[in-house]
Amino acid sequence: MGIYERKQREKEQRKIEIINAARTVFSNKGFNSATMEEIASQAELSPGTLYLYFKNKEELHTSLSIEILKHLADEIQTVVNKNISVEEKIESFYDVFIDVYNYDPNILINLFHLQSGETLQNLSDEVLQQIKTYSAMAHGAIIDVVKQGIEQGAFIDEHPVALADIIWASYSGIVLWVDSKRLLNNQKDFVKSTLKTAFKIIGKGLKKK
Amino acid sequence: MGIYERKQREKEQRKIEIINAARTVFSNKGFNSATMEEIASQAELSPGTLYLYFKNKEELHTSLSIEILKHLADEIQTVVNKNISVEEKIESFYDVFIDVYNYDPNILINLFHLQSGETLQNLSDEVLQQIKTYSAMAHGAIIDVVKQGIEQGAFIDEHPVALADIIWASYSGIVLWVDSKRLLNNQKDFVKSTLKTAFKIIGKGLKKK
Amino acid sequence: MGIYERKQREKEQRKIEIINAARTVFSNKGFNSATMEEIASQAELSPGTLYLYFKNKEELHTSLSIEILKHLADEIQTVVNKNISVEEKIESFYDVFIDVYNYDPNILINLFHLQSGETLQNLSDEVLQQIKTYSAMAHGAIIDVVKQGIEQGAFIDEHPVALADIIWASYSGIVLWVDSKRLLNNQKDFVKSTLKTAFKIIGKGLKKK
Amino acid sequence: MGIYERKQREKEQRKIEIINAARTVFSNKGFNSATMEEIASQAELSPGTLYLYFKNKEELHTSLSIEILKHLADEIQTVVNKNISVEEKIESFYDVFIDVYNYDPNILINLFHLQSGETLQNLSDEVLQQIKTYSAMAHGAIIDVVKQGIEQGAFIDEHPVALADIIWASYSGIVLWVDSKRLLNNQKDFVKSTLKTAFKIIGKGLKKK
DNA sequence: TATGAATGAGGTTTCATTCAT
DNA sequence: TATGAATGAAACCTCATTCAT
The missing domain is CATH 1.10.10.60 (Homeodomain-like)
Structure with missing residues (x-):
């Protein structure tokens, strides 16, 4: 070297x-x-x-999101490459998301901060490009699985991007929401159990029959 | 007068x-x-x-969220009081959420800002109480519908609060996510269509059979 | 009327x-x-x-001092008019001062605030004149007694104004100082006993022989 | 270095x-x-x-007082350590006080501002401790001299702390008072001469016989 | 490359004072 | 005379950022 x-x-x-x-x-x-x-x-x-x-505080903050996005994209891709059924793949996404949540529960707040519009201005083009890239990778992998499911006749025949959005967004929303309930009302941390149920419901809702 | x-x-x-x-x-x-x-x-x-x-900037900002929370709670309660089946009620929630989204798409960002933890300190007790109250009202109405569905044997037998969380959080997550995609990639606004599909899937996932 | x-x-x-x-x-x-x-x-x-x-906050505050100055001037004049020896008059000043202190211990802080230079600018001429007048009256009465004492050969032969200053200023200083000690160290209120001793000492120091 | x-x-x-x-x-x-x-x-x-x-404006202002308090405490201690009679020591205090007055006549206003109660809240513990320490040192040195005087039978048998208070407070009061007279009436600066007389009187008043 | 003292713009907030009613 | 909502100037203070060392 x-x-x-x-x-x-x-x-x-x-x-x-x-x-x-x-x-x-x-x-x-x-x-x-x-x-x-x-x-x-x-x-x-x-x-x-x-x-x-x-470059500045904004960009330092953004790199947190990039880092986790990169990680998410990798993990999701790994699931996609596995030799299992699409239903099992969708289920496995649950493990990936929980894994990220365990890694740092606050990370999603960062991701959402990033998405709050307030932030997008100050970013350099390079950073913005990275975000788009990794975001597209993670999301693209989910879309791929959904597409496979539709092609195989296992999933309902909706726009795959929309279905992937629902998976992704529901996950994010649940983490944020359950977490805020915990903070506001001093409740226990129900993120994992709620997320598990969500995946069950969404998985079932995705099935064709 | x-x-x-x-x-x-x-x-x-x-x-x-x-x-x-x-x-x-x-x-x-x-x-x-x-x-x-x-x-x-x-x-x-x-x-x-x-x-x-x-009292201060924080509280002014929070009152935006309170206003919309109040509105949401009212609208949801109206749906709950309707003389329709639970399945139809769940579906009607879609209209409520879309209604709020149309009223001000940015309002949800406010709600999430509120929930980001960073904020909770500076609020007066009165304001905090209002948030909890209206939040509980809106959420409580959803829980009620879910409970009815479970009691009638129409919905799967999961913890009603968790199911309500999933509905609520998915909605929030989708709005934020699809909105951010729109901003980042200059896409069209797919919030409504994505939300419609989400409700279809979740509605189906909720059904017992 | x-x-x-x-x-x-x-x-x-x-x-x-x-x-x-x-x-x-x-x-x-x-x-x-x-x-x-x-x-x-x-x-x-x-x-x-x-x-x-x-007229303004400053003037409102000042009128507190004027009020007490007026009161002090009256009381001191009463002592001066009494048919008692100069030594007894000096001693009686102690009662007057303690009387004012009892009326409102914080009043002296006001008087001193007034004298802090920071204040003198914003006062209207009328108010300033009043302060001078009553101040002169109160002080003048003390000077008169001292003069009498010197003329009668009872007091040491110093400038009467200086002697009156010492009486007046010592009184003020003791109130402020002992009061601040009380605040800073949570001590008992020793203003009265300290003042009593002070008058004894000063009274003795004033005597010719 | x-x-x-x-x-x-x-x-x-x-x-x-x-x-x-x-x-x-x-x-x-x-x-x-x-x-x-x-x-x-x-x-x-x-x-x-x-x-x-x-830390803030208050603390910056207070440090002025601390600085002068420190100086005062030092100077007074020097007098105390001198090999002279207690009467001479009391007299020497006059020089110390005049010295401080010459150094900065406005400094005493600061000290009194500090003692006005309005101020004590915003100070850090460290600063408050310093004030107490130096204040106690300066005052303690005076008390020591008074004690010596009483023990030697030179001074009247009063509480030494009270006597020290009188010396200290009279000094402060005279400076403030005479200074304010100067400001209000455009008089000459009589602080020094008045203070000299005060020390003569108090010194005489302190003597046992 | 690393430092950290210094910058200084700019924001929130307070509150004495005014003035239409 | 009395009100009290509105004013708006001005102050304190923070902190991201810079730059000489």
Whole structure:
């Protein structure tokens, strides 16, 4: 490995450290209350250093979403490649989503923050492109499964994109909603059980007969 | 009408004007980029006046959500009271949700902002209570319908709250998700059609047989 | 009593009510933290009304000092007019001061606020004149006694104004200082006993032999 | 000198610069009329920088008092340690007080502002502790001298704390009072001569016989 | 590359004061 | 005379970002 490569790798490593610190702080404080100084302190770096790796606060925050989107896309693709029935694949999506939820329950808040319109302006084209790419990958994989199901006559004959949207959006919505109920009313965490039921219902609703 | 009543009504009217101005600005700019000064200017009032009617920026923003929550709760209750089958009631929820979406597509972003945890601190107890109340009302009405369905043997025998959560959260998630796709990819607005399909699927998934 | 006179008297009465309300609020909150709205509310009036009786907040605050200055001047003059020895008169000042302190311990803070330079600008000439007048009266009476003492050969032969200053200022300083010690360290209120000792010492120090 | 030490020293130096700027502005305008922006401008810094060194306006203002309290405590202690009689020590206090007065006549206004109750809330515990400490040191030294005097049979047998209070408070009161007379009536500055007489009187009043 | 002190724009909020009723 | 809703200036303070070292 040459010197250039090592440098690149160190740089990549440092970037990951910053992202991890940012995740912690953003998760606890939310986007606005989190300060760059606190993130820097969490990463055991100085504020100025963050700007060597990320254009601004917005972009640092966005990279959290990108990271998880990338992860989601990978996991979903793995499910798609498995040699199992489409019904089983749809069911397996549940495991993927729960996996992400376990990884960081607050991650979805980040994803939604990203989607709140307020944010889309300040992003650089490069970052925006990444989001679109990974988003399309994750979503595309779901669409593929749905398409297979329709072709095989297993699923109802609706627009595959719409069906994939429903799967995806229901998942997101449930996580956010159940989580907010937990916060507002000090309830237990029912995300997993609710999500399980949702997949059962949607899975059943998808079936042709 | 006495002088006191007229004053009260003017005051209520003024509050509505401010809320309308706030909706416009928050919708365009998002919570953080919106400034109190801009809202005041939009309402043709001075900044200080806003604070006669709302404790702070947070609470003004929250009142948008309360307003729509109240509306939602009312509409859902109307559906519940109708003399139709539970299946038809579930279907009718679609109309309610679409109705709200048409009223102001950005309003849901507000609701989700509210639920992002970042916000809950600065709210006065009174406002927090209102949110909980209307939220419980809307959700409670859905739960009631689900319960009826289960009792009548029409719906699958799952925890009614979980089922209601799925309906509610899927709706929210779809609106947010499809809306963000629209923004990111300059697509057409597929919220309504996607929501229609979702209700079909979920309705079917809910059925016992 | 004519209609004009009655009106005048009612006006005077209203003014006193406002001053009493102001004293309460200023005493509890200090000059800056006290708001005109709170004073109005305490006086069971509306904010606007205060401005019919007082030019501004500063002047309202100042009239507290004027009121007490007037009172002090009267009381001191009464002592001066008594048919007792100068030594007894000096001793009697102690009673006057304690009397004022009992009337409102915070009043001196007001007096000192008045003297803090920060305030003197915004006062109307009329008010400023009043302060000077009553201040001169109260102080002048003390000076007179001191002069008598010196003439009678009872007191040391120093500048009478300086001696009066010392009496007056020591009194003020002790009230403020002991009061602040009480606040800072949660001590008992030693103002009276300290003041008593002070008068003993100063009285003794004043004597010629 | 290492790099760390130099940085520390620069930091300390910067703090002093800010304090000096603050003294100038607070002296001219008083606490409320002084603005952070003006202080920053006087210090040739930006407003934000002030907040790197002081928590808020209140604390910056308080540090002026702390600085002078520290100085006072030191000077008084020096007098106490001198090998002179108690009577001479009491007399020497006069020099100390005049010294402080010459250093900055407005500083006492600050001290009294500090004691006006209105202020004590916003201070950090650390700052409050400092005030108590230095205040106790300065006052304690005076008490020691008075105690010595009583033990040696030179002074009257009163509570030493009360006697020290009288010395201290009379000093403060005279400075404030004479200064305000100067401001109000455009008189000459009689603080020093009045203070001299006061010490003579009090000194004489303290003597046992 | 890393630092971290300094910046300074700009936002929220308060509240003395006004004025139409 | 009394009201009290509305004003709007102005202040404090924060914090993303920069840049000399």
